[in-house]
Amino acid sequence: MKLDKLETHDRLLQFSKQADYISQGCQDCINNRPHQFTMPFYIFAHQRTIGMDERKSAYEFDLISSSIDPSYVRQFTSFDQVPTAKLLWSPRLSKPTPQQNSMLFKAYPGSDNIKVIWMLPDQELWGQYEKGLMLQSPIVVESIAKFKKDFASMSLPEEDDLPDDRVNEIYASIARDYGNHKFEMI
Numbered sequence: 001m002k003l004d005k006l007e008t009h010d011r012l013l014q015f016s017k018q019a020d021y022i023s024q025g026c027q028d029c030i031n032n033r034p035h036q037f038t039m040p041f042y043i044f045a046h047q048r049t050i051g052m053d054e055r056k057s058a059y060e061f062d063l064i065s066s067s068i069d070p071s072y073v074r075q076f077t078s079f080d081q082v083p084t085a086k087l088l089w090s091p092r093l094s095k096p097t098p099q100q101n102s103m104l105f106k107a108y109p110g111s112d113n114i115k116v117i118w119m120l121p122d123q124e125l126w127g128q129y130e131k132g133l134m135l136q137s138p139i140v141v142e143s144i145a146k147f148k149k150d151f152a153s154m155s156l157p158e159e160d161d162l163p164d165d166r167v168n169e170i171y172a173s174i175a176r177d178y179g180n181h182k183f184e185m186i
Contacts, residue, residue, distance in 0.1 A: 022103070025089045026114055030107050033091040034174045038109055040160050042092040042117070046102040047085050055082045093167045098147055098154045106158070118143040118154060 022045075029043045050058075059082050065072045076082050095117075096104065104117040119140050121129065129140040146154050162170075 025087065026105055026107070029089045029091050030109075033107075034177075036170050036173055036177075037091055037093070039093075039162060040106055040108045042095055043089060043105040043107055043114075044092050044096050044102065045087050045089050045104075046099065047087055047122075049085050050083060055079070055084070058082050093162060093170060094164070095155065095157050095161065098151060100147075118146070120144065120147055 025045055026043050033041065056079075059076055059079050062074055062076050066074045091107075096102075098104070098118060098120065100120050101122045103119045106115040106117055108114075116139055119137070120143050121140060126144050127133075128135045129137045129144070131141070
């Protein structure tokens, strides 16, 4: 098999950027978490499809912004460049159910520690992460193996997780704070 070195290099660079994107997603989630999250918490990232109406809005916003603001740099020169999916990042106090196309981390406030719980790509891509391939990743391979063979243990809470009643109290506190927040119309 003959490889195109430029194409392979471009794919490797794109893959390398994903690590930066994951780090930034985790950091943003830590920085923007509710102030009540003072204990270890999960960071759940999962992909969701962007509807046609959202894609159209993003394209139109990009086009209008470039017309109004001369310093604005367009993101999409054609509608085909608008993403069809996005990665949602959310802080959680309890462990979500494992699912394909998701990542789960655990953050420990007051430290720089972030534990990788799982990284599960879409099932169609599982073979690309095996040993000896460009995208090989021991974390992904281990996550896939657990997902296939020991799904039940992946779903279990960890030792330092809060009990459900405490989690519910914290979420109720967040809801009260949000409900007491006054919004003014401009």
